Amino acid sequence: MSFLITESDQLLPIMIGAERRLGRGDESQTLYPATQEVVARLRAPSLDDVNEAIEAADHAFRTSGWAQRKPHERAHVLFRVAQLIRERAEPLAQRQRLDNGKPISETRALVASAAGTFQYFGSALETMEEELTPSRGAYFTMSVHEPMGVVAAITPWNSPIASEAQKLAPALAAGCAVVVKPAEVTPLMALELAAICEEAGVPRGMISVLPGRGSVIGDAITRHPLVRRVSFTGGTSTGKHIARIAADKMMPVSMELGGKSATMVLEDADIDHAVNGVLYGIFSSSGESCIAGSRLFVARSRYDEFMDRLAEKAQALRVGDPSDERTQMGPLITPRHRESIERYVATGLAEGGRLRTGGKRPEGSGLDKGNYYLPTIIEGLTNRATISQEEIFGPVLVAMPFDSEDDLLAQANDSIYALAAGIWTGDYRKAWRIGRAVQAGTVWINTYKQFSISTPFGGWRDSGLGREKGRLGIQQYMEQKSMYWGT
Ligand code: NAD
Numbered sequence: 233m234s235f236l237i238t239e240s241d242q243l244l245p246i247m248i249g250a251e252r253r254l255g256r257g258d259e260s261q262t263l264y265p266a267t268q269e270v271v272a273r274l275r276a277p278s279l280d281d282v283n284e285a286i287e288a289a290d291h292a293f294r295t296s297g298w299a300q301r302k303p304h305e306r307a308h309v310l311f312r313v314a315q316l317i318r319e320r321a322e323p324l325a326q327r328q329r330l331d332n333g334k335p336i337s338e339t340r341a342l343v344a345s346a347a348g349t350f351q352y353f354g355s356a357l358e359t360m361e362e363e364l365t366p367s368r369g370a371y372f373t374m375s376v377h378e379p380m381g382v383v384a385a386i387t388p389w390n391s392p393i394a395s396e397a398q399k400l401a402p403a404l405a406a407g408c409a410v411v412v413k414p415a416e417v418t419p420l421m422a423l424e425l426a427a428i429c430e431e432a433g434v435p436r437g438m439i440s441v442l443p444g445r446g447s448v449i450g451d452a453i454t455r456h457p458l459v460r461r462v463s464f465t466g467g468t469s470t471g472k473h474i475a476r477i478a479a480d481k482m483m484p485v486s487m488e489l490g491g492k493s494a495t496m497v498l499e500d501a502d503i504d505h506a507v508n509g510v511l512y513g514i515f516s517s518s519g520e521s522c523i524a525g526s527r528l529f530v531a532r533s534r535y536d537e538f539m540d541r542l543a544e545k546a547q548a549l550r551v552g553d554p555s556d557e558r559t560q561m562g563p564l565i566t567p568r569h570r571e572s573i574e575r576y577v578a579t580g581l582a583e584g585g586r587l588r589t590g591g592k593r594p595e596g597s598g599l600d601k602g603n604y605y606l607p608t609i610i611e612g613l614t615n616r617a618t619i620s621q622e623e624i625f626g627p628v629l630v631a632m633p634f635d636s637e638d639d640l641l642a643q644a645n646d647s648i649y650a651l652a653a654g655i656w657t658g659d660y661r662k663a664w665r666i667g668r669a670v671q672a673g674t675v676w677i678n679t680y681k682q683f684s685i686s687t688p689f690g691g692w693r694d695s696g697l698g699r700e701k702g703r704l705g706i707q708q709y710m711e712q713k714s715m716y717w718g719t
């Protein structure tokens with residue numbers, strides 16, 4: 233069953249255990265952020281639906297035989313998911329564009345990344361081995377991993393399909409049943425992906441997709457006693473709320489949370505290369521990215537030159553229709569989110585910031601209906617200003633000069649967040665020194681926002697807990713068991 237063909241005047245079924253039916257909760261609709269047209273309408277699950285889905289997941293986990301299949305057999309299904317995503321890449325990318333308004337060039341990349349994620353975890357699963365420790369006296373020991381059972385994947389709206397793939401692929405590889413709770417405003421790609429997983433051979437009931445309000449549906453999923461782990465991506469305050477509930481259940485969680493990442497341009501950087509990288513780091517995805525390089529530090533001796541070039545290029549970015557291949561920045565997710573960004577910009581200016589560029593909605597035909605906002609650069613503030621400290625999650629860059637390496641590191645590390653950082657320099661020793669001293673889960677050197685599924689990703693401090701991706705990603709969804717064998 234594909235959800236791609238659904239017309240916007242029909243209510244979209246959701247996936248409750250093995251059933252494909254309308255939820256019994258409130259009706260909601262998803263809007264295309266570029267025009268506010270209705271893309272899909274659905275009925276959210278009720279709390280009874282949530283319980284039904286989790287009980288069905290538990291039943292499927294125990295009876296479907298998925299967890300008992302040999303690793304290479306589960307891997308084969310994951311490879312098939314990757315293949316189906318690739319075969320449908322274009323309709324999926326178009327659907328995601330409608331779902332969250334990202335430019336088509338970006339949604340194509342996200343769909344490709346989802347396929348790569350399934351491919352990678354299939355391969356990782358095939359090569360996973362248990363550990364045997366040779367005899368110590370009268371016994372030898374064996375360390376095995378067992379799937380946790382029912383796990384939950386709670387995801388945000390900014391990178392649908394990629395976020396869900398990063399949780400579904402390792403959880404299914406581990407043998408778990410998964411209850412997915414996508415963001416209210418972007419439920420479509422999770423439904424598509426789950427349908428593809430079933431078509432590829434994941435038994436019915438192993439995946440449920442429960443779109444709906446986080447504070448109701450997400451909360452009920454988190455509290456349910458049969459849910460053994462929550463893998464969460466979203467805002468820090470939501471993450472802390474979930475972690476508190478998890479503490480009472482002694483339930484492991486992984487948290488991919490907010491960021492306020494520093495990009496640092498040193499005196500000896502290749503300026504053209506750095507300008508392009510900084511621009512991409514903050515303005516791709518309209519800045520709606522956890523790893524957006526939203527604080528910029530430039531060596532004072534190069535500051536004016538760098539900022540002139542950066543501002544010129546920011547002004548030249550093509551903001552507009554996400555379906556146009558040449559578009560570099562699409563609309564923001566909702567009118568409400570744009571208002572929050574406008575409030576942040578006003579706060580920055582009230583605290584003494586100066587607008588270098590942007591700071592308003594673009595003018596132009598067709599742009600008035602979408603939630604567009606211009607790439608914005610603000611100068612003249614310190615790292616302690618509100619907009620230097622709080623995550624804006626939009627196309628707003630705060631730029632500051634720095635005087636020395638110590639000064640740079642003190643400012644870059646002065647944040648509750650510690651998700652990512654970027655360093656632009658021609659001197660690998662400086663890159664090493666600063667790269668080791670900066671507090672962040674990921675550090676890019678002379679590049680930014682590059683990803684590899686085999687490289688663990690996650691944040692420190694308020695940016696998160698645990699790591700996604702990488703070979704060990706599968707073991708997050710498993711409990712370790714040590715077995716002693718007597719002779
Ligand atoms: P959000 O925290 O509002 O929502 C994320 C998800 O949690 C949604 O599905 C939502 O419905 C659900 N939710 C909300 N309240 C809940 C509750 N009480 N219990 C359970 N679930 C609940 O975040 P958002 O606005 O959708 O996304 C933006 C945030 O996500 C930003 O802070 C961004 O930095 C972060 N993010 C982090 C990463 C990362 O990998 N570190 C990636 C993408 C986005």
